[in-house]
Amino acid sequence: MAEEAHGQVVEPSERLDPETRARREAALKLVRKYGDPVLRSRALEINHFDEALREEVRRMGRLMHDAYGIGLAATQVGKMHRLLVYRTELEGSIAALVNPVLEWASKDKETSEEGCLSLPGVAVEVERPVHVRVSALDEYGKPILIEASGLEARVIQHEMDHLDGVLILDRASRDQRKQAMKTLREQLEPQTA
Template sequence: MTIQPIRLFGDPVLRTPADPVTTFDKELRTLVRDLTETLLDQEGAGLAAPQLGVGLRVFVFDVDDVVGHLINPVLSFPDEKEQDGPEGCLSIPGIYIDTKRRQNVIAKGVNEYGDPIQIVGTGLMARCVQHETDHLDGVLFLDRLDPDRRKDAMRQIRQAEWYNPDAPPTVKISPHVGGGIFGR
C-alpha cells in the first residue's frame, strides 16, 4: 500500500471517462488499498481512481466513520429531494462551493472481488457517492454549479497557490439539461 499523489484540476485524466473494471485481481485490490490509504492520509470524504491517474471505475469513501469502496457504480434516486451545501474536491484543494445534489441515492456496484454490493446514502454519503461517480464520468463538481457559483469557483482557483496558469483547465457545462437539482 502506498500513498499516491493526487492529480489536480487541469489534468486531462480528470476529464476522461473511466473504463469499467472487468478484471478482479491482485492489481485491483492494490489500487483499492492505495486509494483508501491516500484518502485517509488526505482526510477527505472520497477519492476516485482517475484522481490518481488510473482510468478505472473505482472509488473509495470515508463518511461518518464508514470506510469502503465501490466498483462500476450505477446510481438511482429514490425521490426528488435535494440538498445544497458546501462541496470540495481533493483535486481542487482548498475550494469549497455550495453545490446542489440529490439528498438520497442508491448506488449499486461490486467490491474488489466482484461481489455485488449496494450503498444507500443520504446527506453527506449521498453527496460523496454522486461526487465520486461524477469523477468516473469525467465530470467535476464545478460542472454542477450555476453560472454565478462557477464564476466564483474559477476566481478562487485562479488565486489558489497550486493553480498553474500555463496549463489552464477547461470547465465543462453539465451535460444534464433542464431544471432539477442542478439549478438550470
C-alpha cells in the same frame, strides 16, 4: 471530496501536527489537480478482480486518509478505472465501489457546500438528491447494493461524477464558478517571495 462538518468543507491544515501536515501535503501531491485532462475523462469499467485491484483500493484508501478526504475516485489518481473509495467519518471504515451505477435518486434535493481534493481551496454549493440507491461490485467482484442518505449519498454522487469526468464546478452557479476559477488561477500563479 474534502472533509465536511455539518455540510461545510473543513481545511484541517491549521490544526495538524507537523508530521501529519507533511503526510497530508505529500498525499495531496499525488492527487490530480484541475486542468489535468484525466479529470475530464470517462473512466472504463473494471473486468478483472485480482490482487492488483485490491492493492489499488488499499492505496487509494491510505491516500484519501492521509489527504483528509472523505472520498476519492480512481481518476483523481490518474487511473482510468470505474473505482471509488469513501467514508463518511474521518476515522471510519473505507468502502470501495467498483463500476457503480445510480439505480435511483430521490426527488428530494439538498444544497450543500462541497470541496474537492482536485480543486484545492475551492468550495461551491451543489444541489444533489438526498437519497440514492447505487449498485456496484466490491473489490472481490461481489455485487453490492448501497442505499444512502445525507452525507453518504452526497459523497457517492460526487465521486461517481469524477468517474464521468464531471467536477463540482459543472454543478455550481455561474457566479460561484467564476469565483472558483479565480481561486484556482491564483493558486497556479508562481509564488513570489
